[in-house]
Amino acid sequence: MFTVENTTKWLHAFHEKVQANQSYLSELDSAIGDGDHGTNMARGLAEVERKLKENLFESPQEVLKMAAMALISKTGGASGPLYGTALLEMSKQVANDPQNIGKSIEAGLNGILKRGKATTGEKTMVDIWKPVVESLMAEQQLSKERIQQFVSETKEMKATKGRASYLGERSLGHLDPGAVSSGYLFEAMIDGGIL
């Protein structure tokens, strides 16, 4: 179940992981994109962190909505609107049913799919969100190892969406930066006690 406490803890942990790996995320994006993914995510999440400190929240959906708005307004790039939409859709689903974690993440995935029009196997963040949702729907426990396994599978995919698609075959052999940052998001859910 989502609560103000675990949602806050999750976002703090996500922020910390992205800050700690900011240059790594940008390096990954330099290989197949424009090298800004770490900076983009760090900027967006710094705003989330600031808003978490400044405000008191009464429900987990309020926390999620604030985070969505902060990411949309500050992150930039392709990833800002995608993460923002994901959290906004999660916020709506959590307002309806805070108990069902899998359904909430599925709502986030559907937001990403609707906005980005990617499908699985196109080497994007969808390639981690989708298997995470499928595992939760099959009531499988998600470990950090399993999350990292999904992330590493993007290495052998050819990018057909986003900037990396300009590289075609040359995108092979590289991890997708957005999949790596989404991996941090889900690991942070484990740290926050949500998963």
Ligand code: ADP
């Ligand atoms: P930009 O590509 O605009 O510089 P970022 O570097 O912040 O933005 O984000 C790149 C990441 O966004 C990619 O690694 C990929 O995971 C994700 N992404 C890009 N386009 C899409 C899309 N259409 N659907 C889902 N994810 C996408």
Ligand code: MG
């Ligand atoms: Mg980029």
Ligand code: MG
């Ligand atoms: Mg960019």
